[in-house]
Amino acid sequence: MLKSNLETVKENIRKACERAGRREEEVQLIAVSKTKPVSDIMEVYSCGQRLFGENKVQEMCSKMDELPADISWHLIGHLQTNKVKYITCRTTLVHSVDSLHLAEAISREAVKKGVSVPVLIEVNIAEEESKFGVKAQDLEKLVEQASLLPGIKIQGLMTIAPYVEDPEENRPIFRKLKQLSVDIDRKKFHNVTMNALSMGMTNDYEVAVEEGATFVRVGTAIFGARNYGTGEI
Ligand SMILES: *Cc1c(COP(=O)(O)O)cnc(C)c1O
Numbered sequence: 374m375l376k377s378n379l380e381t382v383k384e385n386i387r388k389a390c391e392r393a394g395r396r397e398e399e400v401q402l403i404a405v406s407k408t409k410p411v412s413d414i415m416e417v418y419s420c421g422q423r424l425f426g427e428n429k430v431q432e433m434c435s436k437m438d439e440l441p442a443d444i445s446w447h448l449i450g451h452l453q454t455n456k457v458k459y460i461t462c463r464t465t466l467v468h469s470v471d472s473l474h475l476a477e478a479i480s481r482e483a484v485k486k487g488v489s490v491p492v493l494i495e496v497n498i499a500e501e502e503s504k505f506g507v508k509a510q511d512l513e514k515l516v517e518q519a520s521l522l523p524g525i526k527i528q529g530l531m532t533i534a535p536y537v538e539d540p541e542e543n544r545p546i547f548r549k550l551k552q553l554s555v556d557i558d559r560k561k562f563h564n565v566t567m568n569a570l571s572m573g574m575t576n577d578y579e580v581a582v583e584e585g586a587t588f589v590r591v592g593t594a595i596f597g598a599r600n601y602g603t604g605e606i
Pocket of ligand 1: 405407428449450533574575576590591592593594
């Protein structure tokens with residue numbers, strides 16, 4: 374079941390690349406395994422998937438300990454500064470830096486541990502009240518300030534688009550994130566690259582790929598619906 378889900382998502386990514394004239398190697402699929410048991414992750418792992426995303430740092434760390442060492446773990450959810458200490462050198466990429474305060478906390482922890490933490494800056498393009506992320510107009514200043522901190526390395530941008538019935542509605546959001554990354558790239562900030570663009574989820578990853586995503590974060594389409602009980606996204 375999970376195997377055929379994974380194959381379908383990969384095939385859809387391939388087709389979206391083809392439509393957009395992109396090479397499939399430009400897009401990496403992150404299997405978002407939050408709330409899902411280790412057994413489900415192993416099933417997807419055994420189909421060859423090596424990138425997994427979690428939105429809580431402690432859940433990610435406990436799964437890291439139980440699962441094969443060749444998995445790349447991406448932290449995609451909002452990170453509170455008091456949880457930064459749990460970030461380890463095994464976190465491949467933190468997708469959700471959205472304030473200087475958080476960037477400084479990651480920097481301090483990275484310096485203390487003698488590591489460099491690759492991060493993306495989360496942008497709230499749609500300016501939804503309920504979402505985290507820096508506003509587009511404040512992005513450049515945040516990138517400039519965070520780029521000066523030791524121990525963190527900005528590699529691109531991330532956004533969470535609104536939930537919409539028709540994924541086409543999110544196309545302008547993905548296009549805007551891409552444009553912002555091109556604009557920032559032109560500024561040539563020291564120690565900043567804009568190679569990564571993390572956008573697109575179950576509902577809209579094909580549109581995101583067409584608009585230049587390098588990481589799509591897909592949970593439900595691979596693992597099935599999540600059961601929370603708390604109403605959290
Ligand atoms: C849960 C989550 C996803 C995956 O969502 P699906 O709709 O299940 O694909 C992607 N990105 C972030 C930041 C998430 O928290």
